[in-house]
Amino acid sequence: MFRSFLVAAALAAVVPSAMAQGTIKIAILGPMAFVQGENHWAGATMAMETINKAGGISVGGKKMMVELIRADSNEMTSVPDAASAVERVITRDKVDFLIGGFRSEAVLAMQEVAMDNKKLFLGAGAAHDELGMRVERDYNRYKYWFRITPTKNTDLGRTVFAVLNSVAGEIRTRLKKETPKVAILAEKAAWTEGLTAAAQKNLPAMKMEVVGVWNPSAVATDVTAELSAIERAGADIVFTILSGPVGIVTGRQMGERNMKAVAFGINVEAQKDEFWGATAGKANFVSTLDTYSEVEITPKTVAWVRAFKERFKKSPTYNAATYDAVMILKEAIETANSINSDDLVPVLEKISFVGNAAVLEFDKRHDPVYGLGKSLGIAVQWQDGKKVAFWPPQVKGMQPFRMPGD
Amino acid sequence: MYWLRRLWSELRNEVFVLPSRMLVLAWALGLLALPAVYADPYVMRILTLTCLYAIFAASWDLLAGYSGQVNFGHALFFGAGGYASSMLSLKLGVSPWLTIWVGAAVATLLGLGVGYICLRLRGAYLSLATLAFPLIAVGLLLAFPGFSGGELGMFGVSRLTNNLIGNYYIAVIAMLVLVFGMWLIADSKFGLVLHAIRDDELAARASGINTPRYKLTVFAIAAFAAGVAGALLAHYLRIAAPFLLETALSFQVVIWGIFGGVATIYGPVAAVFVLFPLIEWFGGFQGFGERRLLFFAVIVLLVLLFMPRGLVPWVRDKVETLCPRCKQRNPGWRAVCRLCEAPLSATDRPRSTAPRKA
């Protein structure tokens, strides 16, 4: 039994080591069988093609090509596998940099392995604050971690309340209601707890009334019970904090019940192109925070989103920010004139990089700096089968927000 | 000098006489010597995980294979060990060297509790009821996020040592000690009683055996070993989260156990040492790695069709024969029994030692 493993290990050692000299190897880690991983890979592929077509990255006077290693982290099923995948790409594939990750608990474990090996790890999926807090607490160990996307949970909350406020404003003017009623529908998960608590605290101050909190499971297939109760409570806004398939069920069942309340919040499934089909076209007016749309968040956004759709026949999700991650690496490498992670950290700390959905600058937790014109995010709404952006109003190309009955 | 000679004679008389035992010895020595020859961090990591899962699988076998209490929720003990140890070391700052034992103790207590509930259950009822316990535990963990850390669990737990090879040795030695310990238990009179209970509990009770006591004890021992493995894994990965209690993990251990061959202890260990690195190796192929679970399932199905009693019993029967007279094992190439010199004919393959009814 042991020998069979040695054979396996020996084979594993031989297969990927056919590496070319003079390439920069970047591992893209993600759940490759899932949408998140697909987008990780798609974004990075586009960046690699762009860079290599233009001749590569110049380091020390010579041009180096980018080589991507596609590494399935299997993080949806196994956290230990995700950590092993990091170790594998570092030791076996001898990668120079790591990009990706999605589930917070998996990324927490992956981060440890990357830091053990002192490799630059650019996060493109996990939102938990702790990932950045570690950098602040133990800088020397965790300084190799930078978060490209999304903004940390706390900032996500700031955006979501800002949008909620503008949605409430719409309701006040249209329905002549001074204090709109809000039902909080949050899937049961660690990341929703902070937002739920903040909503209960902040909404009364924002002149909204919280009529209740409902916590379905993230994989619930039926929220009829929750929705009937919400209807009974007379809510005007259903504040969704959902990342799992329950987001689809919610959108669909709200439509099927012809609910008068409008859904806004975070609904990760509603960010995907497939959402309309998955809800059988029932999810009109469902709105959510999002990352990409054909609006001018930065000068690069519109052209890039179009190019992405052209290349992959679907819209990018936020995980496709691996594109920005590869590009920011290129800029940092060329500035530092080195591919050594230790040399790149100080450069990245000072960088100001115009990405596709944000102007990236990093704070002392290596989190993207939050704010309009930096990293903020947008809000989108499904209107008759199309996902259109409606917030922030300062950005060019925004559409008006609509409500059921319009 | 005496001990050396004693050791040598033990080795010559008990180990070198059988190919399977020689294989086990070579495997143990190989594991211990590996870092000196090939201290690759990736191989170290995979083998560390393999060793921890091997403890877990062996503990399941002690419970399910020997006493017939086919536990479908074994991850409960794995997770309990991991959570209890991590919580204590993270919140109170106690050294993980101590908290691991607390984790194992918590797992043992849970083992007694589950065992007690299961005393009145048999067969499939027991299996399906035990499936519920880790799920209820996850529900409780999620219901009290302030206490348990919710979905993300306990993270940033300290490691036993930050040294790669140190962690490897901790896992290997824990595995060798616990697995050998469980094998000794299973091979003792205690194990014999468990066989009897599994095959016919009424008869065992009629023979004056206090069956509930035995069933509870084996639950506690298995939970203890699984708890140690879970605690070690949590400290190694520096996180204890609900993934330690997942149904998938409970199923995984059932698969390892049966794939390797139940009621052997070494069977499930061998299964983990074959399957875990193999699947991880599959996972390393680009664009192909995400299909690893499919390969895993297909391999398990195919192997089962050829070796329905499990991998190890099949291999053992190929290389060894059972003496028809004194029931001792003999290398397959011998014509007469090594102990009683009765002729060993090829037709006298050992009869099934697998449990009649799982």
Next chain:
Amino acid sequence: MLQDIIITGLISGGVYALLAIGFSLIFGVARIVNIAHTAFYMLASYGFYTLLVKVGLNFVFAGVLAVAGVTALSLLCYKLIIEPLREHESAVLIATIALALVIQELMLFGFGGHFLGIPSTLDGAFSVGGVSVAYQRVVIMGVAAAMLIATWTMLYRTRLGLAIRATANDLEVASLMGMNVHRIALATVAFSVLLAAIAGVVVAPVYVVDPFMWLGPLVTMLAIVVLGGLGSVKGSLIGAFIIGFVEAITVFALPAGAFLKGAVALSIMVLVLFVRPEGLYGVAFEEEER
């Protein structure tokens, strides 16, 4: 609120009953703990999705074809995988787990890790006592009720049903009485998977179809079957409605604890087992001993 609980409980109870009765029958007749049972339910949902959305057949056609296809496939799996292993109970157990994993991974491979939606068979909703009920849910209830009646008729009014009940009661005696227990086992597998496939097809337009949709109902179904008593059709039926209502009550009475509904249902199962180890309608172990 009471009306909500009644309607939600009836619907989920009906779906659970379709799954649990089939599982219970297979266990009773063939002593197989078929972990892959809900995987067939998932397969039917995917089949229905493919035929309806991709191929463009109409509802009835797509539904019937999906159910027939899945049932035929289950017989093939039984012949190829389970029957050769029948003598090794533990091997059968992990074979069904592995089979479920294969089905899950094939769906993941074929359709990706997406959540798929299926258009409703019947659009719209009506209101009963202030509760709005979608027609699709009425369809589910209707089909579940019809299938439950059909099952009862089959078991208690036909020769095959008699044979199935006899085999479930005592395999050896049934065999001695000249029944072909292998054929009966085959028929039971087909019938059970048929029920699961029908459940998969009717719920697909309401639920979300994804490669992991078999896990949730699996655990609930196992809880129901144990609660009601393994091998007992009556027990499974009553257990299904108990769990269906318990889940509905949890969600309505404890809005912030909706995620707990699974854990609460399982705790009820454990409680029942504590009082009656053989489940509500199971056969006491002492009687089962030879």
